Amino acid sequence: MKTGSHQVSNQITEGVIWKQLLIFFFPILFGTFFQQLYNTTDAVIVGKFVGKEALAAVGGPAATLINLLIGFFTGLSSGATVIISQYYGAKKQEDVRKTVHTAIALSIAGGIMIMVLGMLFSGAALQAMHTPDDILSLSIVYMRIYFIGVIPSLIYNMGSGILRAVGDSRHPLYFLILSCIANIILDILFVTVLKMGVTGVAVATALSQVISAVMVAVVLMKAEDSYRMYINEIRFTPVLLHNIIRIGLPAGIQSTMYSLSNLIIQSSINSFGTDTIAAWTAYGKVDGIFWMIMAAYGVAITTFAGQNFGAGKYDRIRKSVRICLGMAAFTSFLLSVIVLSGGHIFFRMFTDDPEVVAIGLGMMRVISPSYVTYICIEILGGTTRGCGDALPPMLITCVGVCVLRVIWILVIVPMRPEISTVAFSYPLTWTVTSVLFIVYFLRGKWMKRCRGMG
Secondary structure, three states, rough: OOOOOOOOOHHHHHHHHHHHHHHHHHHHHHHHHHHHHHHHHHHHHHHOOOOHHHHHHOOHHHHHHHHHHHHHHHHHHHHHHHHHHHHHHOOHHHHHHHHHHHHHHHHHHHHHHHHHHHHHHHHHHHHHHOOOOHHHHHHHHHHHHHHOHHHHHHHHHHHHHHHHOOOOHHHHHHHHHHHHHHHHHHHHHHHHHHOOHHHHHHHHHHHHHHHHHHHHHHHHHOOOOOOOHHHOOOOOOHHHHHHHHHHHHHHHHHHHHHHHHHHHHHHHHOOHHHHHHHHHHHHHHHHHHHHHHHHHHHHHHHHHHHHHHHOHHHHHHHHHHHHHHHHHHHHHHHHHHHHHOHHHHHHOOOOOHHHHHHHHHHHHHHHHHHHHHHHHHHHHHHHHOOOOOOOOHHHHHHHHHHHHHHHHHHHHHHHOOOOHHHHHHHHHHHHHHHHHHHHHHHHHHHHHHHHHHH
């Protein structure tokens, strides 16, 4: 059995911290940019060439439900990224190899489950969310086609997580660029040429996910290191599956709680009508610029912390947190200025409807100035999770973001039923949760707990 050649010098555990964070961060950032472009292309093409009902169908309730299921699995798969990064940092090659094959098996099994659930319950879930009648049938069509292609999507996500865990953030970027280009070409073909509408957008998305899954599988099978994948070795190793779930399940639950709170927000948005749903969809694409950058910082610090934890270099972890928080704070201030300055231009990309644009700008003025209040959730949560301390970050986020947000929507919004009241749930919950994270992080129990487990 071939396990690959020995590992080369690991710069994540040895190099200059700020340089290594940026070297790792930028490919992830560009990757998430192309992921966002992928989703935004669907919205732009369908909004311009089919209509605002189709825009609301693709990006409104359907997208929220899809994110609920995919987000749970992505959170779960982050357990594999953490475990692999720790083993790779500790140079435990056999454990890396077995964890890779367990992780791929998990993505296939998870994909089958999500596909079945999505196909069976998408219609009932959309109705339960009070999806307007003029977009209900379109949303059901989009979701069912999307879920047919969900297994390749999960294989790509897991494979990219494996590559990032060992310090390779370039290949996932290349895959996303190529699949994004494929998605744009297929969108144009199916929607503008063949006039397939929402069906065309869904088919284009599914096919481009197949392309990205094939590419990630090929790179893993050709790797000359301990993370090389062999088709005949894809199976569960029970103890490693347990470790993946121990770290990943809290992240999966956290993502699900996020999505459930967003479902409740989406239901509240739905009650304001199709114009508001379309505005919320368009704002979500603009807001996605912020989310993709923060997610890139989060992945970078999680992997950085995981590998240095595996190598026993705890001081490097603390220094990297300070550096990463500084970078994230600067970026969030800059983004607030850019988004608020160019809001009108951004919304005009999606729709020419003046009412939709006006509603969207109102949302933007409430949420965008407060981006900096979110950064501690991503950076401090990613650090503790990378060191193997997964449960407390999940509990802090679930209470501070999700539960508080739901209470706000169910109690305060009915007292002041305006879109600005709904939007204020974001800065409020970010601020509260960041304060909780700072207190937990500074107390330092997460590091003691992790060392005890390690």
